[in-house]
Amino acid sequence: GAGVSQSPSNKVTEKGKDVELRCDPISGHTALYWYRQSLGQGLEFLIYFQGNSAPDKSGLPSDRFSAERTGGSVSTLTIQRTQQEDSAVYLCASSSQQASYEQYFGPGTRLTVT
């Protein structure tokens, strides 16, 4: 079956521009997560959606970052006024209610801010 997909796979943008990253989770998975991995670092939690509950936004590094999940499926992570320190691989994951610890990751979007 189809796994988690993300688009674009690569994005190069100029400092100060806005970017949108998309995630399509595995069908039927109720939980969706965004992480990012900066060079030489582990995965850093950003935001978590679970069903119809309010999202856990505690990992978002600044108010330039926002995310939404429409219809309980597709999610978009938006970064406004991008900065060079936003350069990273942004990873999306999804999981089922029954096994929420085991998260399935997409291939990521590599964002480069010049």
Add this chain to the structure above:
Amino acid sequence: DQQVKQNSPSLSVQEGRISILNCDYTNSMFDYFLWYKKYPAEGPTFLISISSIKDKNEDGRFTVFLNKSAKHLSLHIVPSQPGDSAVYFCAANDGGSTLGRLYFGRGTQLTVWP
């Protein structure tokens, strides 16, 4: 503040030998631990997990050991194969209000040579 630590950035092992990857954590509330494997340009894939009520979990060539008193876990791969060469991430969850959110280490690059 890194709550999950992988102090060895790299490990090199000969094919057929045992690979031992180590992970330490600081948060005593963590109650579920996972190992993920990541190939270049791909998202992490779930490998094996262990609940805090156990001290060992085995799946084929992979065994995870948990020492709660030492806040330490390890992943054993035996026998190691060249296809095991990847970055291995240790992750943990505290099962609290952010059910499903994972805390990751920085990863260990395993290289298995013929």
